[in-house]
Structure formats: C-alpha cells, structure tokens
Amino acid sequence: MNTALFDIFTGISGDMTIAALIDAGADFDFLKQEIAKLNLIGFDLILGRKMRSQINAAKFDVVINHQPHYHTHLEDINKLIDSSSLSDYVKYNSKRIFETVGIAEAKIHNIPLEKIHFHEVGAIDSIIDIIGTCVCLENLGIEKIYSTPVKLGKGLIKTQHGLMPNPAPATLEILNDYPVEFTNIDFELTTPTGAAIIKTLSSGTFDNDRMGNIKISKIGFGSGTFDIQESPNLLRVIICDSQNELQKEQLVQVETNIDDMNPQVYPFVMEKLFEAGAKDVFYHDVVMKKGRPGILLSVLTEESKLEEIVKIIYRETTTIGLRINKVGRNKLEREIKEFDTSFGKVKAKVITGGNSLDINKVMPEFEECRRIADEINKPLNDIYNQLYRELNG
Structure with a gap:
C-alpha cells in the first residue's frame, strides 16, 4: 500500500505540505494544470528551493497579484470545487478539509456552520493549498496517510480577528482528539490549514504495529517561509510501501x-x-x-x-x-470511498487484506442503502444486494 508519513517535527502548513509532496515526486506542472480548472485569477504559483539546516528543501508559494476575496462561506467554496473539472478524489477530500475547518470555526464562534465566514482559510492561497494538497496526493497515488504528533508553538499571533493565543483557537479545535506536542517555540508552527489537512486525511499517528514492515521509496522536504531559531522550519514527507496486512x-x-x-x-x-x-x-x-x-x-x-x-x-x-x-x-485495512453506481454516487467501505490473505471486497454503507431505499421506495435488502453485486462485480 502506497503510504505517506508526515514527519511533523517543527509544524505544518498548507504551502509546506505541497512543497514536501512536490519534493517527493508530485508533478508541479500537473498541479498548475489542475489548479487552473478552478478558474481563479490574481495569483501565480512559484516553486523554488530553500536551504535550511543544510537540507535542500522545496519552497512553494502562492504569490497574490490581487485578492478578490469572494469565496467566504463553505457553500461558496463547495460550489467552486463542484463546478470545476477536478477529479472526484480531489473534490471529495478538498470539501472534507474545508468542512473540518468550518466545524471548528462554528464551534469557536458559536454560530451555524452555514454562516461561517472563512478568513485566512477562505483566501486564495489557502484554497489553493488545500485543493493542491489533494491534487499532489492523488498524483503520487497515496492510499494512506499517517503522521507524527503535530508540533504546536506558544505566545500570541496576529490574525484577521486580532491578536490570538498560539496555537490559534481554530487550530487547537481542529486537532481535538489528535496527538499533539506543545513546544516552547514562540511561533505559529501549525496553521489551521495544515491542521485541517492532517486531521481530515490522516489515519492517525505512525507506529510499527499500524504500518508493519515498510519500504521507503521517496522522501520530500517542504520549507516554511520564516526562519525559526529553535528548529528547522521544514516538513518531511516519507513515501513508502507498507507491507502490513493487518492493522x-x-x-x-x-x-x-x-x-x-x-x-x-x-x-x-x-x-x-x-x-x-x-x-x-x-x-x-x-x-x-x-x-x-x-x-x-x-x-x-x-x-x-x-x-x-x-x-x-x-x-x-x-x-x-x-x-x-x-x-x-x-x-483488515479499510477506507470509505465514493463510487458511481446505478443509484448515483454511493459511499462504500473498501476492505483489503494484503497479498497473502487475498481479501479485497467493497461493502455498501448501511446509511447509504437506507437513503436510497427511502428515496425510491424499494426494500432495503434488495438495494444492498444490488449494490454489493455492482461494487464487487
């Protein structure tokens, strides 16, 4: 299984994530081609190199020429994504990441999700960081993501809401229930965008039992913008083939x-x-x-x-x-994916057991079957059986 391990030894942001994935082999020209499908204007995508602690890392930037900040609600961003010709994988996972941010912001500000105004994460650069990350992951053929605990800084940070404690309230809320490590570094090590990418896409933190024997194929370093004295401002992504057949x-x-x-x-x-x-x-x-x-x-x-x-x-x-x-x-290894069926798009659980176990099946999700049964007024069992045949045929 093609797996990406995010080694978050200093922190994570959206631009660092894309840089590390490109350094690990994602195609920058393909990324630009896919981002163009959003029909956004006012920016350039720049890829360069940066030496940090004698490590040659990729540096990715979204350079804003002018900022038409019009995608401020979750519904607006979802419409932007759905109206594009991006792949289903990129659409689905990008919307999941934005929803993660929206749910956290809604809780912090105590307002309904549909009324949340995205500020930093609604800016063009953050939209590109999130969608671009999904483009790069699909380009690399990543099937599973793990990470080390997410590093967090201390002190105060400037946001569009004014001064905020570090980590930002949205970042901390997003990472609720995800392993983190607080540091004494007076810097925003992890941004809301970086936190949302990891919280949404990662299957958890790395350990030997989860991944078993691994064969490392590629390593990528992504550089942040600022110099941090206490730690190299880098994100490392390790692409590997996980040989474990049981989680x-x-x-x-x-x-x-x-x-x-x-x-x-x-x-x-x-x-x-x-x-x-x-x-x-x-x-x-x-x-x-x-x-x-x-x-x-x-x-x-x-x-x-x-x-x-x-x-x-x-x-x-x-x-x-x-x-x-x-x-x-x-x-057994499992993940939820979306499939095109005779009933339209349906979510199902993909279950695999590795080469020696020779298990590979797709199980329709019960709630999806119930929804379809209610919509077309047919027996639930008939819906399940037909979907199972289609998905495993």
Missing part, C-alpha cells in the same frame, strides 16, 4: 455487570458512549450471583478517551465498579 492497535476494554437498571436506559448509555468516542459498545446477557439475570456492558476505547468513558458509565448507569484492561486488536 494493529492497542485499546482499553471497560466492562461491568449490571442487574438493577431500567432496561430503557441502555440505548441512551450506548449513544452517549459512542458520542464520547468509544470504538465499540455492546451488551451481553449474563447470569449473575444468586441466579439473577443481568447485562454485561463492554466498551472498547482508545486510552486517551478512557476518562470520559468511565465518567459516562458511572453517571448514567447503576454500576459501582468497573473492570479495565488493555487489549490488542487487529483489523
């Missing part, structure tokens, strides 16, 4: 037996646990001491979410004790 991860299993709770509460508890980020929640019928029927509640979660999971169980159930154990889990 492995370490999770925490939380269990408790309950025999004295109103059964109507169980669905509510499950909903709350999933909202808190649980990987899985399930119930078993059990016979407890004194022959009383009961329920075994089992929750699988990442360790970073354990505290909140425990709080919910104690708050919403009648239990007074929990069993907590670390467990290993392996799973």
Whole structure:
C-alpha cells in the first residue's frame, strides 16, 4: 500500500505540505494544470528551493497579484470545487478539509456552520493549498496517510480577528482528539490549514504495529517561509510501501455487570458512549450471583478517551465498579470511498487484506442503502444486494 508519513517535527502548513509532496515526486506542472480548472485569477504559483539546516528543501508559494476575496462561506467554496473539472478524489477530500475547518470555526464562534465566514482559510492561497494538497496526493497515488504528533508553538499571533493565543483557537479545535506536542517555540508552527489537512486525511499517528514492515521509496522536504531559531522550519514527507496486512492497535476494554437498571436506559448509555468516542459498545446477557439475570456492558476505547468513558458509565448507569484492561486488536485495512453506481454516487467501505490473505471486497454503507431505499421506495435488502453485486462485480 502506497503510504505517506508526515514527519511533523517543527509544524505544518498548507504551502509546506505541497512543497514536501512536490519534493517527493508530485508533478508541479500537473498541479498548475489542475489548479487552473478552478478558474481563479490574481495569483501565480512559484516553486523554488530553500536551504535550511543544510537540507535542500522545496519552497512553494502562492504569490497574490490581487485578492478578490469572494469565496467566504463553505457553500461558496463547495460550489467552486463542484463546478470545476477536478477529479472526484480531489473534490471529495478538498470539501472534507474545508468542512473540518468550518466545524471548528462554528464551534469557536458559536454560530451555524452555514454562516461561517472563512478568513485566512477562505483566501486564495489557502484554497489553493488545500485543493493542491489533494491534487499532489492523488498524483503520487497515496492510499494512506499517517503522521507524527503535530508540533504546536506558544505566545500570541496576529490574525484577521486580532491578536490570538498560539496555537490559534481554530487550530487547537481542529486537532481535538489528535496527538499533539506543545513546544516552547514562540511561533505559529501549525496553521489551521495544515491542521485541517492532517486531521481530515490522516489515519492517525505512525507506529510499527499500524504500518508493519515498510519500504521507503521517496522522501520530500517542504520549507516554511520564516526562519525559526529553535528548529528547522521544514516538513518531511516519507513515501513508502507498507507491507502490513493487518492493522494493529492497542485499546482499553471497560466492562461491568449490571442487574438493577431500567432496561430503557441502555440505548441512551450506548449513544452517549459512542458520542464520547468509544470504538465499540455492546451488551451481553449474563447470569449473575444468586441466579439473577443481568447485562454485561463492554466498551472498547482508545486510552486517551478512557476518562470520559468511565465518567459516562458511572453517571448514567447503576454500576459501582468497573473492570479495565488493555487489549490488542487487529483489523483488515479499510477506507470509505465514493463510487458511481446505478443509484448515483454511493459511499462504500473498501476492505483489503494484503497479498497473502487475498481479501479485497467493497461493502455498501448501511446509511447509504437506507437513503436510497427511502428515496425510491424499494426494500432495503434488495438495494444492498444490488449494490454489493455492482461494487464487487
């Protein structure tokens, strides 16, 4: 599997991402050709070289001649993307990244997503950085992305909203639940655009269990604009072929037996646990001491979410004790992709198991099947079976 590892040892921004991907082999002329499909004006794309800490890195710039700042709402940007002849991959992932930014901004400013005005991220250079990143990833044939923890600076930064704490509120909100590392560097190491690219496209942080044996094929360095004394202002991208056939991860299993709770509460508890980020929640019928029927509640979660999971169980159930154990889990490689079908565009889960396992199948997403069944008033099972045949034919 063609995999990109983003080594974020100083920070990440949109221009650094494109520079690193071009340095790793993405075609700059192809990038310019694809960006032209947006029919935007008032800028030039410049590619150069920059030496930092004796490392020869690519430097990518969007030079603004004049800034017609007219794409300010998420709907405007989505229309700009959809009206172009960019590939489905680029359209889909670009819109996902912009939505990540929009959701964070909406939460910070406490206004609906559709009313969010994009400022820095709505500027031409940021639009190009996000869409250009997706163009370069597709050009390189990247199937999976991982990263190291995202580095963050300290102090204050200037934005169109005025002085803001560093990292910017949008950056920090975007990176909620993603591994980060705070530094003592008084500089905006990671921008909202860079944070959104990683949070949206990455499958998580790198570890040997996830990627297994890898064969490095290309390495790219992308340079930032400013000199940083404490660390080279560079982003490194490592393109490799991951030989791992099973994804492995370490999770925490939380269990408790309950025999004295109103059964109507169980669905509510499950909903709350999933909202808190649980990987899985399930119930078993059990016979407890004194022959009383009961329920075994089992929750699988990442360790970073354990505290909140425990709080919910104690708050919403009648239990007074929990069993907590670390467990290993392996799973087949999977990702959600969009396909053209007889029912139109449909999202489905692509599952692969490597060469030795010889597993390669596409599973229609249930919610997509239900949507189609409701729209055309046909049995859900018929929709699922037809989609499965089309996607695996």
